[in-house]
Amino acid sequence: xxxxxxxxxxxxxxxxxxxxxxxxxxxxxxxxxxxxxxxxxxxxxxxxxxxxxxxxxxxxxxxxxxxxxxxxxxxxxxxxxxxxxxxxxxxxxxxxxxxxxxxxxxxxxxxxxxxxxxxxxxxxxxxxxxxxxxxxxxxxxxxxxxxxxxxxxxxxxxxxxxxxxxxxxxxxxxxxxxxxxxxxxxxxxxxxx
Amino acid sequence: xxxxxxxxxxxxxxxxxxxxxxxxxxxxxxxxxxxxxxxxxxxxxxxxxxxxxxxxxxxxxxxxxxxxxxxxxxxxxxxxxxxxxxxxxxxxxxxxxxxxxxxxxxxxxxxxxxxxxxxxxxxxxxxxxxxxxxxxxxxxxxxxxxxxxxxxxxxxxxxxxxxxxxxxxxxxxxxxxxxxxxxxxxxxxxxxx
DNA sequence: AAATGGCATTGATCTAAATCAATTTTATTT
DNA sequence: AAATAAAATTGATTTAGATCAATGCCATTT
Numbered sequence: 409x410x411x412x413x414x415x416x417x418x419x420x421x422x423x424x425x426x427x428x429x430x431x432x433x434x435x436x437x438x439x440x441x442x443x444x445x446x447x448x449x450x451x452x453x454x455x456x457x458x459x460x461x462x463x464x465x466x467x468x469x470x471x472x473x474x475x476x477x478x479x480x481x482x483x484x485x486x487x488x489x490x491x492x493x494x495x496x497x498x499x500x501x502x503x504x505x506x507x508x509x510x511x512x513x514x515x516x517x518x519x520x521x522x523x524x525x526x527x528x529x530x531x532x533x534x535x536x537x538x539x540x541x542x543x544x545x546x547x548x549x550x551x552x553x554x555x556x557x558x559x560x561x562x563x564x565x566x567x568x569x570x571x572x573x574x575x576x577x578x579x580x581x582x583x584x585x586x587x588x589x590x591x592x593x594x595x596x597x598x599x600x601x
Numbered sequence: 602x603x604x605x606x607x608x609x610x611x612x613x614x615x616x617x618x619x620x621x622x623x624x625x626x627x628x629x630x631x632x633x634x635x636x637x638x639x640x641x642x643x644x645x646x647x648x649x650x651x652x653x654x655x656x657x658x659x660x661x662x663x664x665x666x667x668x669x670x671x672x673x674x675x676x677x678x679x680x681x682x683x684x685x686x687x688x689x690x691x692x693x694x695x696x697x698x699x700x701x702x703x704x705x706x707x708x709x710x711x712x713x714x715x716x717x718x719x720x721x722x723x724x725x726x727x728x729x730x731x732x733x734x735x736x737x738x739x740x741x742x743x744x745x746x747x748x749x750x751x752x753x754x755x756x757x758x759x760x761x762x763x764x765x766x767x768x769x770x771x772x773x774x775x776x777x778x779x780x781x782x783x784x785x786x787x788x789x790x791x792x793x794x
Numbered sequence: 795a796a797a798t799g800g801c802a803t804t805g806a807t808c809t810a811a812a813t814c815a816a817t818t819t820t821a822t823t824t
Numbered sequence: 825a826a827a828t829a830a831a832a833t834t835g836a837t838t839t840a841g842a843t844c845a846a847t848g849c850c851a852t853t854t
Contacts, residue, residue, distance in 0.1 A: 468742060476746045478738060491735045527720060534727040537734055542684045544737040545671060549661060551744040552777030553669045556811070577831065584745030589811055591833055749841070770801065782841055784803055 409437055412460045412484045413512055420535045421528040431529065434522045435512040440505045446487075447503040453492035455513040459485050462509020463573050466501045467581070477582040480506075482569050486536065506574060551584060557593050559583045602630055605653045605677045606705055613728045614721040624722065627715045628705040633698045639680075640696040646685035648706040652678050655702020656766050659694045660774070670774040673699075675762055679729065699767060744777060750786050752776045 410432055417423060423431065435458070440446060447453050449469060457464075464481040466489065478501060481487035492499035493516055514522070523530035550559055560583060564571050570579060580590035603625055610616060616624065628651070633639060640646050642662060650657075657674040659682065671694060674680035685692035686709055707715075716723035743752055753776060757764050763772060773783035 468746075470746060474746075476742060478742060490731060490738070494731060494735075527723075530720075530723060530727060534723060534730060537727065537730040538683060538687060541730055541734050541737065542687075544734065544741060545683070548737065548741055548744060549669060549671060551741060553661075553663060553667075575831070586812060587832070588813085588834085592811090595833080768801075779842060780802070781804085781843085785841090788803080 409460060409510065410435075410512070413458055416458070416484050417529075417532050420532045423526075423528060427526060427528070431522065431526060434518040435514055438511045438513055440509050440511060442505050442508050445502055445504045446511070447489060447492075447499055447501065449500060449502045450498050452496055453489040453499045453501075453503075454515055456486055456488040456493055456516070456519060457481075457503075458512040458514070459483055459487065460510040460512055462511075463506040464503055464509060465506055465574075465578060466503045468500055469502070475581055476584070477578055480570055480574060480578075480582065482573070506578070556583070556585050556589055557596065559585070560590065560593050561597070602653060602703070603628075603705070606651055609651070609677050610722075610725050613725045616719075616721060620719060620721070624715065624719060627711045628707055631704045631706050633702050633704060635698050635701050638695055638697045639704070640682060640685075640692055640694065642693060642695045643691050645689055646682040646692045646694075646696075647708055649679055649681040649686055649709070649712060650674075650696075651705040651707070652676055652680065653703040653705055655704075656699040657696055657702060658699055658767075658771060659696045661693055662695070668774060669777070670771055673763055673767060673771075673775065675766070699771070749776070749778050749782055750789065752778070753783065753786050754790070 410428075413432075413435070414428060417428070417431070436455075438457075440462075446455070446457060446464065447466075459481050461483055464487050465477050466479045466481075466487055467475045467477045469475055479487065487503055489499040489501045489503070491497060492501075519533075523533065550562060554562070560579075563579070563583065570582070574582075576590060576594075577587040580587045583590065585593075603621075606625075606628070607621060610621070610624070629648075631650075633655075639648070639650060639657065640659075652674050654676055657680050658670050659672045659674075659680060660668045660670045662668055672680065680696055682692040682694045682696070684690060685694075712726075716726065743755060747755070753772075756772070756776065763775070767775075769783060770780040773780045776783065778786075
């Protein structure tokens with residue numbers, strides 16, 4: 409149940425077996441079925457969820473009722489509404505399982521305590537954030553300055569897992585395109601080669 | 602010369618006077634004039650720059666030669682190409698002063714050493730990153746799902762300093778709009794009230 | 795003060811992607 | 825396996841914003 413977490417932490421910092429055992433005690437294991445939600449828009453996000461198994465998505469809903477996917481999460485990734493989680497504000501995102509998933513939940517206070525008891529965990533969290541920040545900056549640039557086709561091609565090149573495990577209309581939403589446009593973009597690409 | 606830095610750190614963590622004095626020794630002060638660059642696309646980004654005074658922007662240049670502004674930096678903010686700074690890869694951004702500016706530069710190795718000697722500084726860096734990440738996520742959502750007018754109105758509501766101190770065509774670039782479109786959007790807004 | 799070059803504005807036209815609508819294909823549920 | 829629902833495709837039309845082009849406006853520099 410803690411394989412992915414051990415792997416993720418081990419890639420960033422070195423922990424002894426005892427330290428990792430201590431670490432484990434701060435998490436709450438939870439299984440969640442496809443289409444179930446971990447967080448509903450408007451609620452307070454009490455958990456940062458590490459994904460041991462499965463796929464989740466976080467999304468906003470606009471005035472017209474359209475869903476806009478902000479992030480996907482796969483094995484070895486974290487998902488949360490960071491703003492709500494850290495400040496206790498009402499969440500603007502809904503987090504939902506795309507597949508049956510196994511999660512390890514960490515409350516904000518458990519996380520604070522863990523970072524104090526285990527400085528390496530704070531370092532791990534910072535390193536994760538750095539990578540996430542770099543990825544988001546690339547995505548901003550893509551969102552603002554690329555055509556529909558460029559966005560899709562870059563996604564297929566960099567995030568094979570998204571294409572493989574996420575329904576096409578959700579990929580469209582993630583890229584800020586309509587399902588129709590993504591379908592046509594794919595058609596164009598397939599015709600050309 | 603270190604007022605803004607003291608303020609920025611003080612908002613996140615508590616340092617003794619001696620600790621802050623130690624901290625200061627890791628930084629290299631540098632003045633940079635308007636239109637001068639701190640980093641050129643293709644070079645390796647050797648510094649994380651804290652802005653004591655002034656305004657900077659970081660931007661990419663696409664195949665057609667168009668500039669796309671990724672970030673502005675004001676007093677009390679940090680600017681760098683995080684990816685290049687951390688990994689040593691060639692930078693994809695250019696960082697340039699919009700006004701004459703005063704910077705405090707921190708090399709990657711100085712930063713590492715400072716985080717080891719002063720764990721509070723690692724905490725400070727993580728807290729900064731958390732806020733930056735939250736802000737970027739909001740921006741992604743805006744970039745993908747809002748109209749030109751909505752983007753502009755939200756920017757004016759949240760980032761008065763950008764509107765006040767940055768030329769309009771750079772604001773347009775930051776929002777992913779052409780200068781013409783931003784001009785028309787502003788016209789529409791002014792006509793309505 | 796005149797001159798130069800970068801900015802902002804305004805108009806006309808074009809285009810990528812959205813919207814609306816219908817059909818086919820693929821998944822779920824019973 | 826049949827029925828139902830959800831997803832993807834395809835076509836016709838609309839539209840927000842880009843592009844192209846011209847003019848006026850400041851702000852530096854001389």
